[in-house]
Amino acid sequence: MKDATEQMTLTDGEEAALWGRDRLDELWARGCAFLGSDVAILGGAMSWISERHLVAALSGAGGFGVLAAGSMPPERLAEEIEATRALMAARGRQRTFGVNLITMHSQLDALIDVCREMKVSHVVLAGGLPSAASIRKVKDGGARCVCFSPALALARKLVRAGADALVIEGAEAGGHIGPVSTTVLAQEILPQVRDVPIFVAGGIGRGEAIVSFLEMGAAGVQLGTRFVCASECIAHPAFKKAFLRASARDAVPTVQVDPRFPVIPVRALSNKGTADFVETQRQVIDRYQRGEIDQKSAQLEIEHFWAGALRRAVIDGDVETGSLMAGQSVGLVTREQPVAEILDELVTQAVASLARRAPQSTPF
Ligand SMILES: Cc1cc2nc3c(=O)[nH]c(=O)nc-3n(C[C@H](O)[C@H](O)[C@H](O)COP(=O)(O)O)c2cc1C
Secondary structure, X not given: OOOHHHHHOOOHHHHHHHXXXXXXXXXXXXXXXXXXXXXXXXXXXXXXXXXXXXXXXXXXXXXXXXXXXXXXXXXXXXXXXXXXXXXXXXXXXXXOOEEEEEOOOOOHHHHHHHHHHOOOOEEEXXXXXXXXXHHHHHHHOXXXXXXXXXXXXXXXXXXXXXXXXXXXXOOOOOEEOOOOOHHHHHHHHOOOOOOOOEEEEOOOOOHHHHHHHHHOOXXXXXXXXXXXXXXXXXXXXXXXXXXXXXXXXXXXXXXXXXXXXXXXXXXXEOOHHXXXXXXXXXXXXXXXXXXXXXXXXXXXXXXXXXXXXXXXXXXXXXXXXXXXXOOHHHHHOOOOEOHHHHHHHHHHHHHHHHHOOOOOOOOO
């Protein structure tokens, strides 16, 4: 039988792991304090699926869930905020979570009013550069305002306009994307902008990658793709199955056939829908060239192709013609598992990578 002193002695490995965990907590302390979470990992809002269940699971497990308002009218958003709080209360764990609003929404002001009335603590303004007035309206209501910045100059502009934190999202991400990779955006922005916490998104699927961005100065990270196959996520089983089968190279940006007819780039798994989209663009452009339709109608026809396509795939399970929005990290999604287990895996990987650098314990 071991005596008490022996029982309390930690192995070198255990000591290194404790050191790694302390170091991780130090690295993302600013992010955790900003979010009010245990780990500075945001579950990026995903239209249709970042609803009460996924958000409550993320925040309940110590991360930070973000409700996707998407195209919801204000009354639906109010209902969803209420339901998320009720779900958390039922589990006895009321934690902070955010609400993601799309700036192009025709009722943006009314949606911000809902967040203000319901005392939402964090509002994320996404889908285009928010106006200074929108940022002010969010903040005047008492919430923290998080904005997306696709470039250094815009990051500075958003901070001047009052953004309390930024998300920088690289082209590896799922959904609507910009042209620049996560690693380049991080190098451009993280060393230059220190005034507000910055969360890095796009292509992150393991803890080691989280550590690398934290060490570059990020306050935390935002992941979307990695949470699609969470057990608590309401995505259709066929949508999850497509994720489990896919590798990084299957998650590709939409193809634009003709620069005269711009296409908003969206990263999604290639399927019949993506091939049909190319064909549709060709046919519409041929009709335009033959003088059968004007440029505006041609552009509208192209834009309407994907209307409702994400819902069709993620809720109805139409994985053939719907939009299977996914980031390149989809290859790292290998099984359906609870949110708490995913977060735990990410933290364990982060701690292990830091522990490898723990100083050797010095004998007395
Ligand atoms: C299916 C899907 C839907 C998404 N919908 C939204 C959205 O409605 N609003 C938004 O700001 N971002 C949206 N995103 C982006 C995520 O919030 C997140 O920033 C992104 O997934 C992070 O990169 P990752 O996919 O490499 O993890 C979506 C992403 C996916 C995969």
